[in-house]
Amino acid sequence: MRFSPILSSILYTFSNITRIRPPTPLSYTASIRPLPLRSMSGIPFLGALFGSSTSKPSKMSYPDQRGDDEWRAVLNKEQFRILREKGTEPPGSGKYDKHYPEEGVYTCAGCNTPLYTAKHKFSSGCGWPAYFDSIPGAVTRHEDRAWGMVRTEIVCSNCGGHLGHVFKGEGFDTPTNERHCVNSVSLNFSPEDKVVKGAGSESKA
Ligand SMILES: [Zn+2]
Numbered sequence: 001m002r003f004s005p006i007l008s009s010i011l012y013t014f015s016n017i018t019r020i021r022p023p024t025p026l027s028y029t030a031s032i033r034p035l036p037l038r039s040m041s042g043i044p045f046l047g048a049l050f051g052s053s054t055s056k057p058s059k060m061s062y063p064d065q066r067g068d069d070e071w072r073a074v075l076n077k078e079q080f081r082i083l084r085e086k087g088t089e090p091p092g093s094g095k096y097d098k099h100y101p102e103e104g105v106y107t108c109a110g111c112n113t114p115l116y117t118a119k120h121k122f123s124s125g126c127g128w129p130a131y132f133d134s135i136p137g138a139v140t141r142h143e144d145r146a147w148g149m150v151r152t153e154i155v156c157s158n159c160g161g162h163l164g165h166v167f168k169g170e171g172f173d174t175p176t177n178e179r180h181c182v183n184s185v186s187l188n189f190s191p192e193d194k195v196v197k198g199a200g201s202e203s204k205a
Helices: 004-019 025-031 042-050 068-074 077-084
Strands: 105-108 114-117 139-144 151-156 162-168 178-182 187-190
Touching (some): 077 162
Antiparallel strands (some): 105 114, 151 162
16 A cells, blocks of 8 residues: 555556647647837838857847947957857856945946946846846847847847846846846946936935
């Protein structure tokens, strides 16, 4: 009798498997909708859709449309590898990994757009700078299917430079339960907080 619970659970599992039916082609197809096409030329868009995981960031969606040669002229090798070729810095190696200023703004190392404030940063212990949120609109998300995983890539909304990935629901004690895992190489830091005026921290005179 000792094995009967296991046996019955196996039987139960099998009986459930036999009840599983794949979704009908019709309903599956119906769930796929064409992506909204905004003003753009079609060929680069298709290239971005069907390009390999190592494809360069699509230039069409971003205000800053500099080409690779122009980026090479202003970025060092490591910045180009990470920002323009979606590279990743080794964990624990980045200069902003354990950087916790009181105030200031982290900007895109490519185009200097403010991306995160010091207030967004938290200690995740993951080996890369972690932020629970970005400056509104500064960061754009894409599905990333590289390396056999489905992750959410984040890029600079102004130049499309690769920043890192967003992970959700990890249980960190932050307002969003999201972790923007960003390469230090993709960032610069400006100690003068020019974006958020410290709304909650101003003392009354
Ligand atoms: Zn940028």
